[in-house]
Amino acid sequence: MELPSTIDTVMLRQITGYSKARLVDLENEKVIARSDVNTWPYPETLTKIIAHLRERVRKTAVSDDRTRWEAARATREELKTQRLSGELCRVADFNDLWVMLLGAVLTRLIALPNRVTRDLALRQTIEREIDKLRHEVADEFEKRRVELGGGKAA
Numbered sequence: 714m715e716l717p718s719t720i721d722t723v724m725l726r727q728i729t730g731y732s733k734a735r736l737v738d739l740e741n742e743k744v745i746a747r748s749d750v751n752t753w754p755y756p757e758t759l760t761k762i763i764a765h766l767r768e769r770v771r772k773t774a775v776s777d778d779r780t781r782w783e784a785a786r787a788t789r790e791e792l793k794t795q796r797l798s799g800e801l802c803r804v805a806d807f808n809d810l811w812v813m814l815l816g817a818v819l820t821r822l823i824a825l826p827n828r829v830t831r832d833l834a835l836r837q838t839i840e841r842e843i844d845k846l847r848h849e850v851a852d853e854f855e856k857r858r859v860e861l862g863g864g865k866a867a
Contacts, residue, residue, distance in 0.1 A: 716755065716756055717755055718754065718755060719748055719749075719752045719753060719754060719755050720752070720753050720754075720755040720758065721751050721752055721753070722736065722751040722752075722753070723751075725753050725758065725759075728759065729759070729762060731762075739762065739765065744761055744762065744765045745758050745761050745762060819847070822843055822846075822847075823843065825839065825843065826839040826840050826843070
């Protein structure tokens with residue numbers, strides 16, 4: 714069976730689902746060309762429409778990838794700016810500072826009874842209160858760690 718060499722606009726619209734205006738747009742974009750009034754070369758016109766659609770899909774996919782890449786780049790630059798301005802810090806730097814500060818406070822807190830009194834009974838009372846305080850603070854930290862999901866920063 715041999716295919717016809719031309720197709721009319723009505724049939725082309727039925728096959729493609731395009732409006733007459735869209736076919737004119739494709740013609741203006743030099744995607745397809747009429748062979749005569751309301752007549753299109755067949756099957757070349759369909760082949761060109763399909764190739765045009767494939768190209769649009771390819772460009773859209775590349776465009777989506779490019780859009781995601783540019784969004785990631787913008788986010789990275791924003792984070793870099795916030796870090797340079799002092800609004801953000803690295804989690805490791807924060808953790809190191811936090812451990813250092815807690816160590817300094819605990820060291821001074823443990824030495825407090827000896828600095829305050831020579832009375833052994835009073836020292837023991839102060840030490841018990843300091844131990845109680847340390848346990849309460851540790852419990853509060855554990856509670857917050859669980860609330861934060863237990864990640865490295867928590």
